[in-house]
Amino acid sequence: MGYYCDNDMRLPCMGDQFSINWMEDSDVEQLNKESLQQQYEIVVQKTNLSHVMHYGDLSIAKEFVADFQGWEMEPQSRVSTLPEPPISAWPVRDIPLLMLDKQLRQEVDSRRRREIRKKIGKLQRKREYLDNFMIDLVEEIIHDPINQRRILNAHPPALTNLRCHDRVVKTFHRDCFHFGDNPYALKYAFVLANLCEERINVDIVIHKMLQHCYDIEVTVNIHKDTCLLIRDGCTSSKAPIFVMDNGYP
Template sequence: MLKLVSFLFVIAFVYADEQKHWALIVAGSEGWDNYRHQADACHAYQIMKKHGIPDERIIVMMYDDIAHNIENPTPGIVINRPNGPDVYHGVPKDYTHSEVTPKNFLAALTGDEEGLASRGLFGKKVIKSGPNDHIFVNFADHGAPGILAFYNKFLHARDLMSAINKMHSEQKYAKMVFYIEACESGSMFQDLLPKDINVFATTAANAHESSYACYFDKKRRTYLGDVYSVMWMEDSDKEDLQTETLQKQFLIVKEETNTSHCQEYGDMSISNLDVAEFQGKMKSRTTSKYDRIRIPNPNFGAVKSEDVPLAIQYQSVKVAETEEEKDKYLTKIAALEQKRTQTIETFRRIISVSLNHDSWKVSEVMSSRMTLRNFDCYEPIVEALRQECPGLNIPQNDYALRHLYTFVNLCEIHPRLDNDEILDAISKVAEVPDSGC
């Protein structure tokens, strides 16, 4: 009897000490023009699944309006490269549509079932990790200084850092890795992510530049992927993840991505671990004809994320079969160009009112490029713009996101400026009929 009890104790101890792998995969955007983000997310899921992470430990957040979109010529199928395989089949629908929010993302990451329940989301999948577990987080969407966009809301860098630090203090992981596909994604970690909390992050871009979309598809009239995401996922598809380190994968992606400057942050010792430690330890036993086909270089024909809506229309003009069809796309181009001009003017008006119409100061703010440090000033401005200028649709208007650096400049160059004055300026401009708000 004593031997049996001892045996059961050993088994229980080993089981309790077992390391688990978790993955949280997010595409924050919606709409056909943003097809690539959900295609990236679906492909990432397939990699985790293929390498042995079970569905109960893979969480997928995506709007889910692409596979069965009216514009999809292949209903129910999503691809991530030209003539590529379907990556949508089997993808879990853990969080979709309006459930794709920063709060729900942080709740899923930290295992906050009570927080989800308070918002009416019962029984949703969350990461229930322990001190021995490894967590892989992949995000694809739009970004700006200190923010990642989720459909119609923002995840702020400090909120993400707060969640990570809390998880570390509560011993909810042994090691955690982030792969972030977004413009200015480096700003989510630069000077923010500690090097001693067992977290390693790589990003598609540095803190000041765009990430790039790739693979325009003439049949679908949209871009299929993002350069950084395609690079790391195609590498994971072909490499033995048990012999390739995170650092090796990063260096490959960095070297082969010539559209933006991929970055790494946090605990560099983690980068010496095998990719399998985060993307799944099982060696894939399945190969297909797609695994043997050399993929086209995603850098060729790649466009800045903020230029995607315009680029889609220009590409569509080229393949239009009738003059009527061509005129339709040209009309859309004119409307997009007008919206871009209006966006810049809206930002200029707000800054001008904030600075009492001092033209020299306004010019300085509009033309500088400062590093975000004054979060207390910047974050309320971003939220006020999102709420009071719905016409700009900033979370999904990547061109507007590219100009949020002007408000970083405003906060950094004029730190003594009363925040209420800036918020009041936003309200005043929003009341003007042709303001764009």
């Protein structure tokens, strides 16, 4: 989740759940009395959308946070009795779309509003394309409707078929949707894991995937409309590039 996204300073989100919890703890605690271990445990307790971990020489966990963040204390302002405004929290994958929607709400120029609407429409169409692509892929490999729904919606409790998972994910990344260029595709990483947990021959899964990926619709960054379909010969690269929301527009 991205936090403090809907701010009045025309800034993007100011952090994720972990970083916001860490900074807010540093603001309210007496750092010359709080140990690194205490801070870690507080942040772990408050962070439920990612896995907070600590590494390295854990013997320093007994040292004070002030040893690392500084000993000078800002004067404490009087605590307000007013309720704090709700923190705006946006799903990370939706931030590019929500930022565009925010720009649209704030923009008064009609030409700019048309441009923003065009960008929103493109991102929505590209996401819909990938959503349908994954449904079609699963239906091509799994024929039972009940299993299809489970694979598309339920996260696996554990990864037990690691060799299959490694090969399938790398093939998807290389020949279908490059995760670096298509962060929205990470939404479906668990679906690839589910396919492997079905214990289907990995060669069959990869063969079906490559067949399905052959006619992927290709587009480039929303600022550069240069090609539309891989079958039109607009790209010579082996792996198609389908950029859906690579960062903020």
